[in-house]
Every structure is written in structure tokens, then in C-alpha cells.
Amino acid sequence: MTISNYTDLQQAVSDWMARGDVSGNAADFITLAEARLNRELNPVETDAALVGVPSDRTIDISSIAMVKPIVLFIADTGGERALLPRANGTFPYIDSNGAPCIWSIDGSTIAFDRPCDQAYSFRFRYQERFALSGSVTTNSLLRDHPDVYLAATLMWGGVFTQDGAYAAGFKGLLDQAIPDIRSTIAQSKRGVLTVDPGLVAANQSDRWYIDQ
Numbered sequence: 001m002t003i004s005n006y007t008d009l010q011q012a013v014s015d016w017m018a019r020g021d022v023s024g025n026a027a028d029f030i031t032l033a034e035a036r037l038n039r040e041l042n043p044v045e046t047d048a049a050l051v052g053v054p055s056d057r058t059i060d061i062s063s064i065a066m067v068k069p070i071v072l073f074i075a076d077t078g079g080e081r082a083l084l085p086r087a088n089g090t091f092p093y094i095d096s097n098g099a100p101c102i103w104s105i106d107g108s109t110i111a112f113d114r115p116c117d118q119a120y121s122f123r124f125r126y127q128e129r130f131a132l133s134g135s136v137t138t139n140s141l142l143r144d145h146p147d148v149y150l151a152a153t154l155m156w157g158g159v160f161t162q163d164g165a166y167a168a169g170f171k172g173l174l175d176q177a178i179p180d181i182r183s184t185i186a187q188s189k190r191g192v193l194t195v196d197p198g199l200v201a202a203n204q205s206d207r208w209y210i211d212q
Helices: 006-017 020-041 140-144 146-160 164-190 197-211
Strands: 044-051 058-060 066-076 079-082 102-106 109-112 121-128
Touching: 006 020, 006 146, 020 146, 020 164, 044 140, 044 164, 140 146, 146 164
Parallel strands: none
Antiparallel strands: 044 121, 058 109, 066 079, 066 121, 102 109
16 A cells, blocks of 8 residues: 555554554554654755745645744746745735745744735745644655655554564664665755855845835
8 A cells, every 4th residue: 555644654554563453553653653763863854835825925834744944935937036034023014915025934824924916836945853643644754765654653563562573673674774864864955055044135135125
């Protein structure tokens, strides 16, 4: 079966362990697995594709398990450009619809300095933690390495059923795979362009005053 989301992973636990008495504990196994994965891999940088809602100045990001926001890009006719990050409530809001220039995190939403005048495409780069739930149904590790996620989960299934050999087998798989994933993550970080907010501010200052 395909393991691409939280529900798939819970079903896979029941299928692989072939025991009806552990089906209700799959969520606990996943939580324990994620505790190790978060310790071993640290926050991972990933991208989320977002779409703005016309006449709205917020985008819901409650489906993202975010540790720290990094940068938000907007796609326009010239390609992608980075928006200026600011703390929520520290910048003026414009009533008229247009292309946002400033963004902030406001609870479980991204808030802009003005409502969007069209359904802009955004690319949000952030650090995520592994914390699947009914609202956060997937993440980059599950999408890219479902085998590792499943192995980490089944290891705790073996601990729960007091099957040491079963748990040890999946622990061995994890011990081999995690260093490779850690190396891949490190290489991807070196390839990511980090945007200096000061440079973004300098490049967008003229546009900000014109739009007002």
C-alpha cells in the first residue's frame, strides 16, 4: 500500500504487525517514533506551496508543523520575489487589494500587509518538526522516506508487544538509514539560498511607499 499520510501510516502498522490488539496504539507508536526522528534529524527545512485568497490578507497554515519560518516568496510576472518579514502588529495595513509586500506569522496563519487582489502563488520555506496528527497529515520525511517513518514506528510496536527481536530488526534499519538522511538534509541546506531580510527591505522599500 502507499504510505503518504497519517491515516496510511496507522493502517500500515496494523497490516505489518498483523495484530488487532495494537491498532488502537498506532498513534502512540508514531508519536514515540517522531520523538526519536526529531532528536536525530533536528528541524528540517522544507517548502510548502500556498495560494492567496482574493480579498483576504491571511493564509491558513494550521496543516503545517512549523518550528521556525524562514522566508516567503510570491510568484509574479517577474518570477519569484521574497516578501519582507515583520512581527505581527508592527506594520501598517492597507485596505485596498493588491500584491502583498510584507508578511508575518499570526498564530496559525500568515498575515499580509494588504488583502490579495488575486490568487497569488506563494512558496513558504520553514523548519518543520515531525508531528503527524489529524490536522497535520503529512510531512517531508513521510513523503520522501516512508520506509524510515514506518520502521521507526514499528520499532515501538515491537517494544509494546515485548518482542525484542522484532524491535531490534527495525532499530537496525533506522541506525543504517538515519545517517544517510542526515547527510542528504545537510547537502540540501547548503544548496538553499538564504535571503537577508535587510536586502529584501532595501529592494522593496520603493514599492512599499508607492503602493501606499
